Amino acid sequence: MQVLAAGLTDIGKKRKTNQDAIYLDLEKNFFVVADGMGGHNGGDIASAMAVKCIPEYVIEHFSEDPIQLMRNSIRYANAAIHKKSKIDAKLQGMGTTSVALLFKHDTRPEGNGQALVVYLANVGDSRCYLINSHQLYQMSADHSLVQEKLALSIIGGVGDYTRESAAFDPQKNIIVRTVGFEENVDVDVFTYKVSKNDMLLICSDGLHGRVSDRDILYTINTHVPTPGESTKENLQAAVKALIDLANHNGGNDNISVILVLAK
Secondary structure (H helix, E strand, C coil): CCEEEEEEEECCCCCCCCCEEEEEECCCCEEEEEEEECCCCHHHHHHHHHHHHHHHHHHHCCCCCHHHHHHHHHHHHHHHHHHHHHHCHHHCCCEEEEEEEEEEECCCHHHCCCCEEEEEEEECCCEEEEEECCEEEECCCCCEHHHHHHHHHHCCCCCCCCHHHHHCCCCCCCECCCECCCCCCCCEEEEEECCCCCEEEEECHHHHCCCCHHHHHHHHHHHCCCHHHCCHHHHHHHHHHHHHHHHHCCCCCCEEEEEEEEC
């Protein structure tokens, strides 16, 4: 399968700087979105370091087991960001979300070297979605306070907190896990066997915090109606339309989007 991708990052309508950063590597089929935070300059620096350090590790250790490769790449970035924040007092407390995708063919005997697998790693509340057969599925889990409340309600049976409650919770922007804030970080890593015409979307909360899942899906389906016949230009149009929609809905935050198609 061929992998096509397009991505953009946008300052939004309310922020003075863009603390998001993105990375696309169509040779390695590797993609990263990072949403920085912390102080006047800290967010810019943390996200920029993430999209530098994570690919740096992946490229240097590409033959490593993919699951460990993804986990270790973010840990590598975490160590670098945390160290820099300790050296410069003005950067103390900086951190960033990170969501990364790596597409590789399964080289195990049972994979016959043909199956395309995506390895997803994330820390924070930047998200990954799968669009399969014109349906949208959230693949990553937010490391946020509202997600913990939701899990406590659904799994623990405590209270009646719902996804609708989360959407209007004043604490919805509080995240409980970031890259660089602490010396060590837990990294979620998932795998998914890719089907032909699957699309994967990774984005910062500047998109999913302003645009509903329904509208994200509608926008992608409108601009990429037939994935098997689509081009990079179709993906670019979808990405731009998503960013335009987030800005239309307020643009309160920086917005970063990468859309990847397997065809």
